[in-house]
Structures are given as C-alpha cells and as structure tokens.
Amino acid sequence: MPALSEHVNVYTTAIAVLERKGFSIWYDRERDIFCAQRGGWDFWADNPVSLLGLAAIFEYKNPSEYTSRWWETEGSIRYPNVPEIAPEYAPVHD
Numbered sequence: 001m002p003a004l005s006e007h008v009n010v011y012t013t014a015i016a017v018l019e020r021k022g023f024s025i026w027y028d029r030e031r032d033i034f035c036a037q038r039g040g041w042d043f044w045a046d047n048p049v050s051l052l053g054l055a056a057i058f059e060y061k062n063p064s065e066y067t068s069r070w071w072e073t074e075g076s077i078r079y080p081n082v083p084e085i086a087p088e089y090a091p092v093h094d
Helices: 008-020 048-061
Strands: 024-028 033-038 041-045
Touching: 008 024, 008 048, 033 048, 041 048
Parallel strands: none
Antiparallel strands: 024 033, 033 041
16 A cells, blocks of 8 residues: 555545645536636636645746647656556555
C-alpha cells in the first residue's frame, strides 16, 4: 500500500490545502465538477485531489498573464511514455 493515494478519504484534506493557499472552492452540481479560483485564475477538475494538482501546476508555472497553453512544461518523462517499472526505493511505511 502506498503512503498516500487519490481516494475520497483525501478530498477534505485537498480542499483544506487549497483554502489555506488562498483559493475559493466550490462544487458545480450542474456540471458535476469541482472548481477553484484565485486572483481570477480558475480551475476545474473531477475531484478535489486533481484540483489541488492543477493548483500546484499554476503555482509552479507562476504565470503573469494568460497565454494559450501557459501550463506546458518540458520534462524528461513525456506522457504517454511513462516508465512501467518503479525505480528501486524503500517505502517509508515499511
């Protein structure tokens, strides 16, 4: 079992983290989507954990203005070419 995984039992914590980071949070029942905004930058996701991930991308990129595809960042691993074998590591929970 991992130290943490995306599950409904993490949703309240994800919402609390977003609130502490200054985001307004709401659930749009009509669209069945979780929403957040801060400073006019708004985000939608299927669940609060994914919403927190989008907020993390926003904070990492720290855009000064909106541009098309402002979130893109190059990395050494590209989707969908994610490795299928985990690296050697010692889990903290063992």
